[in-house]
Amino acid sequence: MKIVIIGAGEVGFHIASHLSRENKEVVIVDDNAEAIRRVSDHIDVQTIVGRGGSPAILEQAGVREAEIMLAVTNSDETNLVACMVTHILSPSTKKLARIRGGDYDQYHEAFSQNAPNIDTVINPEMEVVKTIEHLMSVPGAADVGEFAGGRVKFIGVRLDETTPIVGARLSDLPGRIPGHRPLIFCIIRNERLIVPSGKDRLTAGDLIYFITEDKDLETSLRIFDKHAEPIRRVLIIGGGRIALRLALRLEEKSVHTKIIEQRPDRCSILAEKLNRSVVLCGDGSDQALLREENIQDSDVVITLTDDEETNILASLLAKQLGARKTITKISKFSYFPLMHTIGIDQVVDPRLSAINTILQHIRRGKVLSSVSIRGEDAEIMEAVALETTDIVGKPLMDITFPKGVLITTILRGEEVIIPTGRSVVAPNDRIIIFARREAIPKVEKILSVKLEYF
Numbered sequence: 001m002k003i004v005i006i007g008a009g010e011v012g013f014h015i016a017s018h019l020s021r022e023n024k025e026v027v028i029v030d031d032n033a034e035a036i037r038r039v040s041d042h043i044d045v046q047t048i049v050g051r052g053g054s055p056a057i058l059e060q061a062g063v064r065e066a067e068i069m070l071a072v073t074n075s076d077e078t079n080l081v082a083c084m085v086t087h088i089l090s091p092s093t094k095k096l097a098r099i100r101g102g103d104y105d106q107y108h109e110a111f112s113q114n115a116p117n118i119d120t121v122i123n124p125e126m127e128v129v130k131t132i133e134h135l136m137s138v139p140g141a142a143d144v145g146e147f148a149g150g151r152v153k154f155i156g157v158r159l160d161e162t163t164p165i166v167g168a169r170l171s172d173l174p175g176r177i178p179g180h181r182p183l184i185f186c187i188i189r190n191e192r193l194i195v196p197s198g199k200d201r202l203t204a205g206d207l208i209y210f211i212t213e214d215k216d217l218e219t220s221l222r223i224f225d226k227h228a229e230p231i232r233r234v235l236i237i238g239g240g241r242i243a244l245r246l247a248l249r250l251e252e253k254s255v256h257t258k259i260i261e262q263r264p265d266r267c268s269i270l271a272e273k274l275n276r277s278v279v280l281c282g283d284g285s286d287q288a289l290l291r292e293e294n295i296q297d298s299d300v301v302i303t304l305t306d307d308e309e310t311n312i313l314a315s316l317l318a319k320q321l322g323a324r325k326t327i328t329k330i331s332k333f334s335y336f337p338l339m340h341t342i343g344i345d346q347v348v349d350p351r352l353s354a355i356n357t358i359l360q361h362i363r364r365g366k367v368l369s370s371v372s373i374r375g376e377d378a379e380i381m382e383a384v385a386l387e388t389t390d391i392v393g394k395p396l397m398d399i400t401f402p403k404g405v406l407i408t409t410i411l412r413g414e415e416v417i418i419p420t421g422r423s424v425v426a427p428n429d430r431i432i433i434f435a436r437r438e439a440i441p442k443v444e445k446i447l448s449v450k451l452e453y454f
Contacts, residue, residue: 006052007073008035053081124354140226171198237284238305296322387427397421404436
């Protein structure tokens with residue numbers, strides 16, 4: 001698979017890095033020579049310095065032979081032009097554009113359905129708002145995602161020393177937890193990802209990922225000594241575009257919302273566009289202001305300024321002053337491993353949200369959605385089991401899956417099946433697959449063609 005990426009910023013860089021490790025042919029284009037030099041120094045991909053909307057540059061990048069052209073520069077207009085020119089040069093190439101401007105929001109569907117120039121529009125700000133809403137729905141979780149329209153959820157929770165099942169082997173859980181048990185499919189321990197077996201023992205500090213039906217969520221959380229609690233009062237620090245989108249969503253849900261923003265002109269815009277939210281002009285890291293606004297009564301404090309350090313400090317201050325939970329926007333992947341160490345568990349990243357959305361459109365086979373685990377270490381995918389693949393029609397125990405791959409769920413109509421070795425996937429079942437990064441190319445083959453090596 002050949003993929004041309006226009007834009008060597010954080011999203012372009014990390015998508016290129018992700019795909020190059022899967023041995024895909026990647027060409028990345030940017031008119032910033034320094035950004036291209038950074039890519040060349042760290043990733044084994046072809047690079048071109050030039051404008052992504054230039055026909056000559058796109059020809060040089062080989063867009064006629066590319067299956068996908070991904071436009072992810074910081075300019076919405078450049079991304080739109082790159083898609084238009086690519087369509088002229090190579091109508092069969094699938095075109096994805098990152099478009100962030102709020103002026104385009106109401107036209108996303110029209111772009112995708114009516115404009116042949118663009119196959120998919122991706123807005124990272126809208127995606128990160130969805131991520132925040134997922135995290136708010138399960139305050140005790142460090143990570144939350146959903147499949148099958150929300151019927152199935154995967155949850156990441158941190159085990160404390162007081163968690164009842166700490167010290168138990170996974171094979172011991174059936175005896176210790178009668179009735180419903182969620183499937184634990186991944187453990188992060190000391191920043192190392194483990195695909196667990198029955199012999200693995202749960203330890204304090206582990207970040208464990210499990211999958212469960214939505215109707216069983218509260219029961220599953222109690223097993224890990226976590227609780228889903230209603231969110232009634234939210235404080236947002238930072239009044240940018242993500243904050244505005246989030247506040248509008250919270251107003252729809254009748255959640256009492258306050259926003260603290262330093263810029264007076266931005267406060268005026270927020271006050272004009274919001275109906276019931278309270279807009280405060282001030283410094284979100286000012287202890288006196290936070291105390292005055294009774295931060296201890298906030299169910300969640302969400303820090304969404306454009307500065308990572310400010311977000312981290314404001315979240316730590318909010319927790320110290322009594323806020324129940326915090327969600328912190330981070331844009332540097334290198335900061336992620338430090339967050340739990342300093343006391344921050346719920347983190348969102350607009351770039352990672354965009355990458356997750358992009359991946360589902362890049363994956364071969366009938367992949368409906370894809371979410372990265374721990375940035376780039378693994379993915380969990382929802383896909384349709386095609387009748388032409390060897391994954392269909394035989395017990396899972398008789399299929400030799402690549403190392404680091406686990407089928408976590410089978411969706412058959414309205415039925416949700418947590419599979420065992422005897423389970424059989426039927427044609428057109430929807431399946432949820434967890435896979436380590438290095439196994440993803442083999443998973444793509446499983447999902448798209450009949451494999452002879454099985």
